[in-house]
Structure formats: C-alpha cells, structure tokens
Amino acid sequence: MGIPVSECLLKLMAEGYTLDDYRGDIPPRWCTGCGDNGILAAVQRLCRDEQLPPERTVFVSGIGCSSRFPHYMNAYGFHGLHGRALPVAEGIKLRRPDLHVFVSTGDGDCCSIGAAHWIHAIRYNMDMTVLMHDNQIYGLTKKQASPTSPRGVKSNTTPRGTYLDPLNPLSVTLGVANVSFVAQAVDWIPELLYDIISEAYHHKGFSFVRILQRCPEFMPHQFDPWVQNPDKMLLLTHEKGVQLSAGLSKVYRKQEAHDPGDLHRAREIASLSEQIPVGILYRDSDVPCYEDVRMVDRLHTPDVIKGVLEEEFDKFTIWPSE
Amino acid sequence: MDRQTLKEPRQEQVRRARVEKPKAASPRKTGQRRGSRAAAKQAVTLKEHVVEIVSDSGEGAQRCGQSFGSVAARMGNGIWTVEIIPAEIQPPARSIAGASGNRIRVASERVTNGGDEADLVVAFNEQVLLGRYRAKELKPGCIILLEDKWRTDPDAEIAVSYAHVYDELVAEGYKVHEIPMESECVKYVPDPRRGKNMFVLGLLCSIYSLDLEMAREQIRFVFRKKDAKVIDLNLELLGAGHDWAEENLDIKYAIPASKPKDPQIVMNGNTALALGVLASGMEVCAMYPITPATSASHYLSDIFERVGCVVHQAEDEIAACAFAIGASYAGKCAVTITSGPGLSLKQEGIGLAVMSEIPLVVVDVQRGGPSTGQPTKAEQGDLLSACFGGHGDAPKVVMAASTIEDCFYSVIMARKIAETFNMVVMVLTDASLATAQQPFPRPDFNEQWLAPPIDQSAVPEGASPYDWDPRTGLAPRFIPGQPNGMHCLTGLAHDRLSHVAYDPEINQEGIRNRSLKLATFQKTLKAPAIFGDEDGDLLIVGWGSTQGAIEEAVERLRADGKRVSSLHLKFLQPMPSGMKDMFRRFDKVMTVENTWSDSLDSEVFDEDSRRYAGLALLLRARFLVDVDCWGEVKGQSIKPGKIVRAVLERLP
Ligand SMILES: Cc1ncc(C[n+]2csc(CCOP(=O)(O)OP(=O)(O)O)c2C)c(N)n1
Ligand code: SF4
Ligand SMILES: [Mg+2]
Numbered sequence: 001m002g003i004p005v006s007e008c009l010l011k012l013m014a015e016g017y018t019l020d021d022y023r024g025d026i027p028p029r030w031c032t033g034c035g036d037n038g039i040l041a042a043v044q045r046l047c048r049d050e051q052l053p054p055e056r057t058v059f060v061s062g063i064g065c066s067s068r069f070p071h072y073m074n075a076y077g078f079h080g081l082h083g084r085a086l087p088v089a090e091g092i093k094l095r096r097p098d099l100h101v102f103v104s105t106g107d108g109d110c111c112s113i114g115a116a117h118w119i120h121a122i123r124y125n126m127d128m129t130v131l132m133h134d135n136q137i138y139g140l141t142k143k144q145a146s147p148t149s150p151r152g153v154k155s156n157t158t159p160r161g162t163y164l165d166p167l168n169p170l171s172v173t174l175g176v177a178n179v180s181f182v183a184q185a186v187d188w189i190p191e192l193l194y195d196i197i198s199e200a201y202h203h204k205g206f207s208f209v210r211i212l213q214r215c216p217e218f219m220p221h222q223f224d225p226w227v228q229n230p231d232k233m234l235l236l237t238h239e240k241g242v243q244l245s246a247g248l249s250k251v252y253r254k255q256e257a258h259d260p261g262d263l264h265r266a267r268e269i270a271s272l273s274e275q276i277p278v279g280i281l282y283r284d285s286d287v288p289c290y291e292d293v294r295m296v297d298r299l300h301t302p303d304v305i306k307g308v309l310e311e312e313f314d315k316f317t318i319w320p321s322e
Numbered sequence: 323m324d325r326q327t328l329k330e331p332r333q334e335q336v337r338r339a340r341v342e343k344p345k346a347a348s349p350r351k352t353g354q355r356r357g358s359r360a361a362a363k364q365a366v367t368l369k370e371h372v373v374e375i376v377s378d379s380g381e382g383a384q385r386c387g388q389s390f391g392s393v394a395a396r397m398g399n400g401i402w403t404v405e406i407i408p409a410e411i412q413p414p415a416r417s418i419a420g421a422s423g424n425r426i427r428v429a430s431e432r433v434t435n436g437g438d439e440a441d442l443v444v445a446f447n448e449q450v451l452l453g454r455y456r457a458k459e460l461k462p463g464c465i466i467l468l469e470d471k472w473r474t475d476p477d478a479e480i481a482v483s484y485a486h487v488y489d490e491l492v493a494e495g496y497k498v499h500e501i502p503m504e505s506e507c508v509k510y511v512p513d514p515r516r517g518k519n520m521f522v523l524g525l526l527c528s529i530y531s532l533d534l535e536m537a538r539e540q541i542r543f544v545f546r547k548k549d550a551k552v553i554d555l556n557l558e559l560l561g562a563g564h565d566w567a568e569e570n571l572d573i574k575y576a577i578p579a580s581k582p583k584d585p586q587i588v589m590n591g592n593t594a595l596a597l598g599v600l601a602s603g604m605e606v607c608a609m610y611p612i613t614p615a616t617s618a619s620h621y622l623s624d625i626f627e628r629v630g631c632v633v634h635q636a637e638d639e640i641a642a643c644a645f646a647i648g649a650s651y652a653g654k655c656a657v658t659i660t661s662g663p664g665l666s667l668k669q670e671g672i673g674l675a676v677m678s679e680i681p682l683v684v685v686d687v688q689r690g691g692p693s694t695g696q697p698t699k700a701e702q703g704d705l706l707s708a709c710f711g712g713h714g715d716a717p718k719v720v721m722a723a724s725t726i727e728d729c730f731y732s733v734i735m736a737r738k739i740a741e742t743f744n745m746v747v748m749v750l751t752d753a754s755l756a757t758a759q760q761p762f763p764r765p766d767f768n769e770q771w772l773a774p775p776i777d778q779s780a781v782p783e784g785a786s787p788y789d790w791d792p793r794t795g796l797a798p799r800f801i802p803g804q805p806n807g808m809h810c811l812t813g814l815a816h817d818r819l820s821h822v823a824y825d826p827e828i829n830q831e832g833i834r835n836r837s838l839k840l841a842t843f844q845k846t847l848k849a850p851a852i853f854g855d856e857d858g859d860l861l862i863v864g865w866g867s868t869q870g871a872i873e874e875a876v877e878r879l880r881a882d883g884k885r886v887s888s889l890h891l892k893f894l895q896p897m898p899s900g901m902k903d904m905f906r907r908f909d910k911v912m913t914v915e916n917t918w919s920d921s922l923d924s925e926v927f928d929e930d931s932r933r934y935a936g937l938a939l940l941l942r943a944r945f946l947v948d949v950d951c952w953g954e955v956k957g958q959s960i961k962p963g964k965i966v967r968a969v970l971e972r973l974p
Contacts (some may be wrong), residue, residue: 078810079813081670088644090634091608094645095654096648210918296632305630305767317587
C-alpha cells in the first residue's frame with residue numbers, strides 16, 4: 001500500500017529524497033515492455049518512501065538482464081558474477097549492518113548457477129531483500145531454457161521443447177532450514193508488487209521475493225493466460241500479510257486469507273499449478289540472522305589486537321622459557 | 323601381501339625360510355642388566371641429528387615428536403620438525419603407507435629446513451619402518467629403535483614379518499635396537515598403545531641428553547586440559563623411558579645449544595599465517611575446508627573472535643571468495659585461504675576483484691596437484707596458476723612465504739599492498755611450511771601492521787570512482803557509506819564513472835591502467851640479495867619454502883670449493899628490477915622448484931618439447947636468459963643433499 005501523497009510531500013520537505021534521487025545516471029536499457037522496468041519503479045518508490053540514504057544502500061546483482069538493475073539506481077551497486085550475487089551480499093552485510101542490502105538475481109542466476117548459494121543464503125538468513133526476477137528464461141544470453149522454464153518451452157537449447165518439469169523456487173525456499181520470508185509478486189500488478197517488496201524490506205532477515213517477470217522479447221505470451229484472466233490469480237491477504245485496495249479486490253476476486261505464519265499452508269500454496277498465488281506466503285520474524293549470531297562483543301582496536309597477539313605469542317614462546 | 327620384505331614384496335616365501343631364530347647378538351632383552359651401563363656412558367657431541375618417530379596413526383608418534391622438538395627448542399637448539407602424515411585418517415594398522423609421525427632435525431645452530439635422511443628412527447612396528455625405508459628416508463646404517471613385541475606376536479605371520487625386516491636391516495648395516503616398549507609400559511598403563519609415546523620421549527631425552535625437567539614441563543603443557551591423573555601418568559612414563567635408556571642403551575649424544583638472545587616462539591606455518599591474519603587488522607576470513615590450508619582456519623577460528631572478527635565457512639570456495647570480495651568492497655579488507663583445487667574455483671572471483679579493483683588477499687597453501695592430487699603433500703605447482711590462472715588479462719601481485727616466520731609477515735604485507743593499490747594479492751605457501759615447525763624471533767607488535775579504520779567521509783562532488791592517475795594507474799576507492807561516492811561497480815569493462823563501456827578505447831584504457839598500477843607497485847620493490855658471491859659458475863634461483871634447503875646446499879657446495887650462489891624471490895609477480903644484471907655474472911642460472919619439469923632423459927623430451935618449471939619459465943620469458951631447472955614432485959620438501967647432487971651434475 002502506497003503512502004498518501006500528502007504524507008509523501010511532508011516527508012519530502014523534511015528529509016528531501018525524491019524519486020529522482022534514486023535514478024541512476026543512465027536510463028534503463030531493458031526492452032520495451034520488460035517486466036524489469038516495473039520492478040525498478042517499485043524499488044525506487046520504496047527507497048523514496050523509506051527515505052533510504054543512497055550512500056547507505058547497496059544493490060547487488062549477478063549477471064543477466066535483470067542483474068543490470070544496480071546500474072539504474074543511484075546508490076552503491078555491485079554488478080558482479082553470474083550466480084554469485086548472494087555470497088557477495090553476505091560479505092557486505094556481515095561487517096556492515098548499517099547498510100541496506102538489496103539483491104537482484106535472475107532465475108538462471110539464482111536457481112541454476114547460483115543454486116548452492118541460494119540454498120545456503122536462506123539458511124544464513126542475513127538481513128537483505130532478495131528480488132528474484134523470474135522470466136522463466138535466460139534473457140541476456142538470448143533464450144535458453146532456465147530451471148524455471150515450464151516443461152515444453154521451446155528455446156535455443158531446447159528447440160523441441162524442454163524435457164523436464166520446472167523447479168519451483170517457492171517450494172525450494174520454503175523447504176530450507178531457517179527460511180524466514182517468502183513472497184511472490186508479479187510485475188503486472190504494480191500496486192501489489194510495491195506492497196510485497198515493502199513487506200520484504202521491512203522484514204529483518206533473508207526476504208525472498210520471487211517476481212514473475214514478463215520477457216516480451218523471448219517469452220512474449222508466457223503469462224498471457226494470467227494477465228488476461230484475473231481469476232487465474234490467487235491473492236493472499238492477511239492482517240499479517242498484505243491487504244488489498246478496493247480497486248484490486250474488485251478485479252482479483254480469487255483471494256485467500258492466508259496467515260504467513262502457517263508454513264504448511266504456505267507449502268501447499270507454493271505448489272499450486274493452475275493459479276498464480278501473489279502475496280506473502282511465509283514470514284517468521286524470530287529466525288536469528290547470521291550477522292547477529294556471528295557478532296561478538298569484542299572491540300577491534302589496536303590494543304585488543306595487541307593483547308590477543310601477545311597472549312598467543314606467550315603460548316608459543318620457548319625462549320626464554322619463563 | 324607386500325608387507326614382509328624391504329624391497330622385493332613378492333619373495334616372502336623364500337626369505338621366510340631363512341629366519342628361524344633371532345640373532346644371539348641382538349641387543350634385545352637387556353632389561354635384566356639394569357644399572358650396568360649407566361656409569362660407562364660418555365656423550366658423543368654432535369652438530370646435528372635428524373630423528374624420526376613413526377607409528378600407526380593414533381599411537382601418538384606425532385605428539386611425541388612435537389614434544390621432543392619443543393624440548394630441544396626450549397633448550398636453545400635449532401629445530402625443524404616435519405609431520406609425517408598418512409593420506410587416510412585411519413589407515414589399517416601396521417601398514418607401510420600408514421606411517422604417521424614426525425621428523426625432527428635438531429642442531430646446535432638455527433636450521434632452515436628438514437635436512438637430509440634420518441640419523442635415528444624410532445618405530446612402533448616394523449611395517450611403518452619399512453615404509454620409511456622404502457621411501458629412502460633412512461640414512462644408510464642409521465640407528466633404529468624398534469618396538470620388539472611383534473617378535474613374539476601370537477599371529478605367526480606377524481612374527482615372521484617382523485623377524486624378516488629385522489634381519490634384513492641388520493644385514494644391511496642398520497644398527498637396530500629392539501626396545502621392549504610395550505612390556506615396559508604395561509607396568510604403568512593398562513593400554514600401552516596410549517602411553518608408549520611418552521615412554522619414547524623419555525628414551526630420546528636420555529639419548530640426546532635433554533633436560534628432563536623441561537620435558538616434564540612440556541608434558542604438563544601438552545596435557546594442560548587433561549586432569550592431574552593423566553599428567554602424572556605421562557610423567558611417570560617419561561621417567562620410565564628415560565631410566566630404561568640410561569640403563570640399557572649404549573647410545574648417548576649431546577647437541578650443544580647455542581642459545582638465542584631474543585625471545586623465540588615456535589609454531590608451524592599455518593599457525594603463523596593465522597596470527598598474521600589477525601595482526602594484519604583484517605576482520606573477515608572466508609574459507610572452505612581444504613587440506614593442507616584448513617588448520618590455519620581452525621586456529622584462526624579459535625582466536626579471531628577475541629578481537630571481534632569472523633571466520634566464515636562458506637558453502638564452497640566460490641562463495642568464500644565472493645564473500646571476501648563483498649566484505650572488502652564494503653571496506654573490510656578480507657582474506658580467503660585455500661589450497662590448489664580451491665584456488666581453481668576462486669579464479670573467476672579473483673578476476674572480478676582485479677577488474678573492479680577491490681583489495682583482496684588470497685592465500686594458497688599449495689599441495690600436490692593437479693586435481694585432488696596429493697592433499698597432504700608438499701608441492702610448488704601453483705605458481706603459474708596464481709599469476710595467470712584466471713581468464714583474460716588480470717594483473718595481480720603474487721608473493722611467496724619462504725619460512726615459517728615469513729608466513730606471519732607475508733599476510734600483513736599482503737593486506738597492506740592490497741589496500742594501498744586496490745589489488746588482489748596472492749600469498750603462496752605450501753604443505754611443507756604449513757606443518758613444519760621452527761623457532762623464530764617473537765614478533766614485536768607494530769600498530770602500522772593494522773588496516774586503518776574505514777573512510778566514511780564524503781567524496782568530493784563529481785569525483786569518479788575510476789579516476790585513474792595517468793602516472794600510476796591508481797584510482798580512489800569509494801566505500802559504501804561515503805556520500806557522493808555512489809557508483810555501480812561492475813565486472814564488465816567500464817569507464818572512469820564505472821559505466822559499462824562498449825567503447826574499444828575505454829576498454830583498452832582500463833586494462834592499461836590496471837597494468838600500470840602493477841608496474842607502479844613494481845617500482846617499490848627492492849632487488850633481493852644474493853646468497854654467496856655476486857658472481858660464479860652457477861646461480862640457483864628459488865622461491866617459497868625451498869629457501870632453507872637451497873641455501874644449505876649452496877653452503878655445502880661452497881665449502882667444497884664450488885662457485886655457486888643463490889637468489890630467493892619473495893615477489894614472483896611483479897619481479898624486482900636488477901635481476902638480469904645478477905644473472906649475467908654467472909655462467910649458468912637454474913631454478914630449483916618443488917614441481918615438475920621435464921629433464922632431457924627421453925628421446926621426446928628435447929629443447930622443443932621440454933616443459934620448464936614455473937619460475938624457470940617466467941625468468942626465461944622475462945630476462946631472455948637460458949635458465950635451466952631442476953625439481954622433484956615426491957610430495958615432500960626437497961632435501962639439501964639432493965640439490966647438491968643436481969647442481970654438481972650441472973657444474974663443469
Ligand atoms: C560463469 C558464467 N557462465 C555463463 C555466463 C553467461 N550468462 C550470462 S547471463 C546468463 C543467464 C541469464 O539468465 P537469468 O539469470 O535468468 O537472467 P535474465 O537475463 O533472464 O534476467 C548466462 C548463462 C556468464 N556470464 N558467466
Ligand atoms: S530480453 Fe527479456 S528480460 Fe531481457 S530486457 Fe528484454 S524483455 Fe527484459
Ligand atoms: Mg531469466
């Protein structure tokens with residue numbers, strides 16, 4: 001849910017970051033109609049609404065169309081290696097809890113080459129907002145099957161259609177120990193996209209948002225049945241999740257009051273095949289974050305370092321022996 | 323069954339017939355003659371001895387050896403200890419490949435390497451002894467102290483095997499003494515397997531005239547976490563071993579110590595490395611377990627939190643490297659410690675750090691390769707992959723630690739270079755430094771070692787993150803949190819603003835500047851000093867852990883009138899200036915490296931096909947000098963005696 005305009009203006013005058021302050025100095029270079037554009041808009045709005053200081057905000061990504069994301073933000077950005085966005089983000093967050101960390105990763109980036117990191121990132125549960133741009137295809141490398149491509153999708157590496165059923169990122173995430181936040185959004189309902197990313201941002205822990213993202217270039221009709229028929233969508237609402245505006249409620253009539261604390265039901269919802277669920281599937285605010293677990297109450301000052309070094313040297317000193 | 327004989331595994335039947343009774347002259351079962359010898363013994367003074375203690379794994383030979391080395395070091399002797407590690411955690415008992423233990427070189431003066439073959443070996447069974455014999459680790463005719471219980475083993479096969487080995491070694495001139503270790507130890511402990519080692523420590527204290535009180539102190543230290551009963555028992559065993567030797571053995575040596583003036587510490591290379599990480603001021607070590615690097619991270623995990631820092635065990639080496647890069651990017655320069663296979667996995671990340679100019683320290687504790695290779699064994703095979711392992715042109719600093727002490731200081735220096743030049747610095751050590759122990763002067767803490775606190779001040783408005791200095795190639799480093807410094811770092815070719823560059827000129831400019839930066843760093847390097855005369859017939863060039871052995875070989879050759887010198891490199895990439903002039907003053911230049919190189923011993927190995935060792939290849943390419951090379955890949959440090967032989971072959 002957006003913040004009323006009046007409130008926004010007030011904020012603006014008080015603290016001063018406008019949408020423009022979050023726009024990178026190069027315009028987005030995604031294809032017209034690419035779902036990534038909508039995700040960028042939602043995130044810029046969130047930064048503005050939360051008044052995140054650009055110098056304290058870091059956008060980390062891997063490689064792919066979606067991983068260009070940090071270039072289009074005015075913040076610190078880290079556009080690194082294919083599949084390795086998460087461990088980079090973890091390294092950043094570990095010693096810099098003062099930084100707001102966002103991750104943009106594609107379905108290939110996250111679920112294929114970076115799959116090991118994804119599983120472990122869930123378990124580390126470090127405080128970061130992870131946007132998985134799932135267009136169900138490899139965009140940047142020009143249309144190869146991804147692990148989330150539905151069975152039968154014809155691509156350049158599967159000209160006769162993919163052979164296997166897709167991997168379900170929601171089910172996988174919900175199956176890993178320490179999972180603390182799982183949501184699904186779609187780029188074609190911007191209002192909810194914003195609300196869900198905002199919930200993810202406010203959750204302390206590893207907030208995983210799978211965003212179904214249209215790729216008109218390579219998968220032009222992939223999501224048509226759902227875009228065209230709102231009844232094929234299932235909106236999850238709850239007082240502990242997101243709530244729908246009257247307008248949305250009217251269009252999307254299939255709704256379920258789903259308590260994000262209900263892991264069992266979350267898993268059932270995750271595995272729906274006909275309907276696309278949108279909303280917060282799961283949230284547990286009590287899972288400890290790795291950066292907190294690993295935080296030790298010791299100063300890292302020259303005196304402390306010297307003290308420990310001398311103590312250790314003492315143990316290994318053989319001469320003089322006493 | 324290739325257990326019984328020294329060399330020819332299959333002839334056991336023939337040989338078995340030969341040995342029926344133990345030789346009458348054997349000095350075994352001398353326990354009855356208590357007290358008869360003690361008075362007569364006169365210690366023979368030695369300059370040095372190489373002592374080995376080998377057992378099945380789990381019998382404590384390692385602990386015995388380490389303690390023996392520590393006591394000698396406490397007395398002021400020079401020592402160098404080398405671990406003898408079987409490849410398996412629990413190798414079968416009494417197996418040739420299962421020898422576990424320690425080799426200790428004890429000397430009057432400081433020693434810089436493990437020396438040559440053993441002068442005295444203590445073996446807990448004849449099979450592990452056979453393993454060492456076959457590996458040619460025993461000096462011909464050396465002294466052997468052998469557990470005698472196997473001679474009367476109920477299993478006839480074992481008894482026969484023992485007798486064979488015993489007889490053959492005696493026949494070959496080895497001075498084998500059978501020691502009733504177990505039968506003496508059962509007097510004190512119910513399970514003598516777990517006590518023999520301290521009995522043996524007592525034996526060695528007697529043989530080498532070590533101070534028994536210092537040995538007692540050592541035992542109290544080693545077992546400090548155990549209760550008093552355990553300590554007392556081990557003290558008793560120590561005394562028993564000592565007394566037994568005094569009364570029954572005719573061997574008595576003294577290796578006079580030349581006590582050092584400065585305080586000395588003794589540790590292995592991995593411990594020194596971990597302490598170096600702590601002393602460098604780095605806050606994060608991201609790693610994935612891999613032999614022989616892991617023990618550095620074990621120790622660091624133990625101490626790092628006391629200074630508020632973290633060892634992160636990542637899900638794999640790729641993640642460990644990316645994690646370290648993330649921490650460095652965020653202003654907390656990090657280290658990732660690994661060994662060969664892990665280095666291969668980190669290469670893509672290392673390239674990213676080079677491309678985006680993130681400071682990063684990568685430590686590679688080299689092991690035998692390629693592939694899984696020889697995990698516990700020493701080799702220097704990663705030099706070229708450290709310099710050129712990733713794809714594309716990725717200039718970075720590669721340096722090597724050449725002593726245990728150097729493991730400590732190298733990391734400190736590496737962090738400093740990394741953060742001064744925003745570069746990747748690779749530090750190479752290897753399995754031999756990792757596990758060897760040697761005393762060195764206790765470091766004097768210096769605040770300059772530490773990283774400065776991270777800069778969070780505002781960057782001047784309009785400053786660009788890759789504002790390469792045309793003279794040095796250096797660019798500023800903008801750390802998240804610094805106002806006005808926002809930019810999107812990328813592994814793609816980029817311009818000064820860190821914008822993705824599609825322009826061919828900009829790509830070339832970036833690559834040139836990263837190269838310029840390395841050249842700028844090169845200008846800070848001092849030429850290493852030549853060991854020996856400044857000119858002569860042959861110059862040996864080495865790097866890393868071979869320094870001690872090479873210099874000892876040079877000393878021996880020079881003592882023999884040979885005009886041989888050596889040069890040891892700390893920086894392999896870039897290399898210091900001035901070396902070509904040094905090379906010119908010698909008729910021949912060769913490298914000695916613990917890695918493979920073709921020698922011209924086959925028809926198809928000729929000058930057209932010959933593959934050179936890493937450093938030789940680098941030197942040939944850089945200096946256009948005909949650099950020869952010699953090395954071996956036997957999974958252990960090269961011995962000085964072997965270097966002497968290799969050099970002699972090349973001298974006129
Ligand atoms: C190690 C490595 N392997 C392969 C590639 C090539 N590559 C770049 S992006 C990509 C897939 C991108 O797909 P996805 O992650 O789904 O992102 P999208 O472009 O669809 O947003 C591949 C295979 C690479 N850059 N690095
Ligand atoms: S190829 Fe697809 S994912 Fe990539 S920018 Fe174009 S529309 Fe977006
Ligand atoms: Mg994709």
